[in-house]
Amino acid sequence: MTRNAARPGDEAGSSVTRRGLMLAGLQLGVVTTLALKLRSMQVEQAEEFRLLADGNSIKIRLLVPARGLIHDRNGIIIAGNEQNYRVTLTREEAGGDVEPVLRRLARLIPISEARMAELLEEFTKRSAVTPIVLADRLSWEQFSSIAVNAPSLAGVTPEAGLSRAYPRAGDLAHVLGYVGPVSDYDLSKIENPDPVLMLPEFQLGKVGFEARMEDVLRGKAGQRRVEVNSAGREMRQLSRQEGDQGATVQMTLDAQLQNYAAQRMGAESAAAVVMDAQTGDILTICSSPSFDPNKFVRGISSADYKALMNHDHRPLADKTVQGVYPPGSTFKMITLLAGLESGLITPGSRFYCPGYTTAGGRRFHCWSRGGHGSMDAVNGLSQSCDVYYYELAQKIGIDRIADMARRLGLGQRHDLPMSAVADGIAPDGAWKQARYGQAWQVGDSLNASIGQGYVLASPLQLAVMTARIASGREVRPRLVRAIDGVTQPEPDFPDLGLSPENLRIARLGMDEVMNGARGTARRSRILREDWRMAGKTGTSQVRNITAAERARGVISNDQLPWNRRDHALFVCYAPVQAPRYAVSVVVEHGGGGSAVAAPVARDILLFALAGGLPPLDAVPDDQRAAMEERHNAMTLFAPEAPRLTRA
Incomplete structure (x- = not known):
């Protein structure tokens, strides 16, 4: 054995020493960290912990x-x-008794x-x-x-x-x-x-x-961390994270067009809808009279709310989608197309109008007491001959009429993000039996053929009907164009499956309503050929006219109380050559559709076509002064008006 030989246990002792040093260093680090943290809490955060000790909370x-x-x-x-x-x-933070604080x-x-x-x-x-x-x-x-x-x-x-x-x-x-x-x-x-x-x-x-x-x-709520003391008072804000807007x-609405439509309807109890006949975009959906929604946000006074509730023109009701009305003669395109599609009549088939027809032991009168004489499809529509449609209804039956009504958008609820959108009624025999437990009568068919009786439609549905006739496709209305900059896809509407020739006859009849020598709405025509308009008038009764009243002469609307007068309706589209806009207007108790609703619809349509105030040369000479006077009295919406942004 040599002098330098390692003794047993030396290697083990060296390992133990290194381990001890490492443990000691680790203990020293922990103690140092604790000391620093303790110093921070005692010196730098002393005030915060003193407040917490007094009863503060986060x-x-x-x-x-x-x-x-x-x-x-x-x-x-x-x-x-x-x-x-x-x-x-907050009552808890006020110590429970809030009255002294108040x-x-x-x-x-x-x-x-x-x-x-x-x-x-x-x-x-x-x-x-x-x-x-x-x-x-x-x-x-x-x-x-x-x-x-x-x-x-x-x-x-x-x-x-x-x-x-x-x-x-x-x-x-x-x-x-x-x-x-x-x-x-x-x-x-x-x-x-x-x-x-x-x-x-x-x-x-x-x-x-x-x-x-x-x-x-x-949006999504944000949050903030606050420190409050034992009395509930907020001492300071510790952190804040804003929410997501x-x-x-x-x-799809056009605010300028909506503003013009509202002013054009004025104080009337009325509704107007303007649709893009190709995309279904609703540009205007306006009910009159209106109210200021800012009052509801701020807390409307009892007096203001009572005034709205008691107003006979019902300003709180949205007449465009909630209001349903007998569509009157605006429904006649449906009856005509049902007859043509059935093959039971042709465009040249004629019915004679002596001023009335008899069915089920009753007389059903035409609006023209002297009658229209012999009528074909186009003339029957352009002159709105009731007897033509009475005879047609007896020939084809209510089921075909009801099916066509639903095909053109009536009797169904259109899915829009609005409140209380009405279904309307496109009645048939099964509907009457389910609703009233009664059989369908021939007189019901005659009334339905001219948009009276059980038939009910909203202004929105009438605009959809007009857009479908103008385009030949199953156009559906929509209100949302984009969300957060992402444009909603334009739907590809299917074809209605109607004969192009039959659609052409219905459109020709509507063209003659406006532009024909004996058209019922000729006075409301548009003179510019590139904006040529097709339309249909409607007047729906809200009261029964007795035989005795007919014998001595029907009382005119202007001699009746306002709420007993007829509703005035009008539907139209333009340009005839390439339909772009479809419009419907209903004026409650307005009287005649041609005299009251047609001029309003024409002017609104002109504003859409012109992209601004309708040019005076687009209307007949004798109406230009009145149009100019109306426009001068309006306070039109300026597109450069201040815009509200996130504050």
């Missing part, structure tokens, strides 16, 4: 997302957001005794952790005063947020609808409601497009 508060904007087809904002200063109070707040902003009582009652109904809006739309001075005094107002939070605003006021009220605070009834209809709905400043779509597109327009939706 709370997460949701932030209402900005509601999505709504544009018209040209990019003009028709529903936007504006800055709104408000103040809320009394102190009333020194800063006006709170009437009546409003005080309302608030105190509302606090008893809501959860203690639910903030209640005490006042909104405050001035900057009022808002600043509350913010300065906030430390002495337990549970009070001044907030700067956004509120919905409709810059075009009543022009688009019925189609857009409006938003409002979330009610208990709203919550009862929603399973597992989004927590953001509980926030006092949140505004929910109540009716119309705002309600039907709620999920798209709502709702989607921007571009509608």
Whole structure:
């Protein structure tokens, strides 16, 4: 054995020493880290932990997302957001007794005794952790005063947020609808409601497009972490994450055309619809008279609401989709096409009109007491001879008429994001038996053939009917053009499957209504050949005319109370050579369709064709002065008007 030989255990001892050093170093690092953290907590974060020790807590508060904007087809904002200063109070953070806080707040902003009582009652109904809006739309001075005094107002939070605003006021009220605070009834209809709905400043779509597109327009809530002390006062904001704004939706509507249509209908109780006859885009869907939806957003007064409810022209009702009317003679294209498609008549088939026909022991009168004489398909339509259609209905039966009505868009609900879209009625024998438990009578067929009796249609359905006749395709209406810049695909509508020759006869009859020497709407024709219009008048009775009244002379509409007068209707499309727009107008209790509804529809159609005010030379000479006077009296929508954006 040599001197330098390693002794047993030396290698093991060396390994133990290294392990010990590593453990010691690790322990030293942990101790150092703890010491540094302790120093930070004792020195740098001492104030924060002192406050927490006094009863402070961290709370997460949701932030209402900005509601999505709504544009018209040209990019003009028709529903936007504006800055709104408000103040809320949370009962839990006020220590449970809110009245002293409200009394102190009333020194800063006006709170009437009546409003005080309302608030105190509302606090008893809501959860203690639910903030209640005490006042909104405050001035900057009022808002600043509350913010300065906030430390002495337990549970009070001044907030700067956004509120919905409709810059075009009543022009688009019925189609857009409006938003409002979330009610208990709203919550009862929603399973597992989004927590953001509980926030006092949140505004929910109540009716119309705002309600039907709620999920798209709502957005996603943000949040902020705040520190509050034991008294419930907010001490500071620790972090903030903004929510995601709702989607921007571009509608098919033309705000300028809608504005013109609203002013052209004036104070009448009326409705107008303008559709693109090829794409189905709705450019105008206007009900008159209207209301200001901004009043509902801000909280409409009892007096204003009562005035709307008691108005005999029903300004809150959307007559374009909710209103259903006997279509009168605007229905006659349906009866004619049903007859032609059946093969039981040809365009040259004639019926003689002596002024009435007899069926089932009753006389059914033509609107022309002296009769029209011998009528074929085109003349029967252009002169709107009732007897022609009475005879045709007896020949083909109600089932063919009802089938054609449904084929052309009547008697069915069109799927639009609007409230209470009506089905209308395209009646037949089975419908009457199911509805009334009665058999269909021949007289029912005669009434239906001229759009009376059980037949009911909305202005929207009449516009769809006109677009389908003009295009020969199953055109369906639509209101959404793009969402967040993504254009919705234009549908490829199928062919109606109707004979092109039969469609040509119906179109020729409508052309003769406007441009023929004896057309019922000749006075409302368009003179420019490249804008040549085809149309059909309609007048629907809302009262029964007795035999005795006929014998002594039917009372004229202008001698009757307003609500007993006939409805005036008109449908049209243009240009005849290449149909682009289809229009329907209904004027409640307006009287004759040719005298009242046709001029309104013609002018609205001209605005669409011209892209602005109708040129005077497009109408007959004797109507130009009146048209110019109407236009001078209008306050037309300027496209460069201020646009609401996210504040």
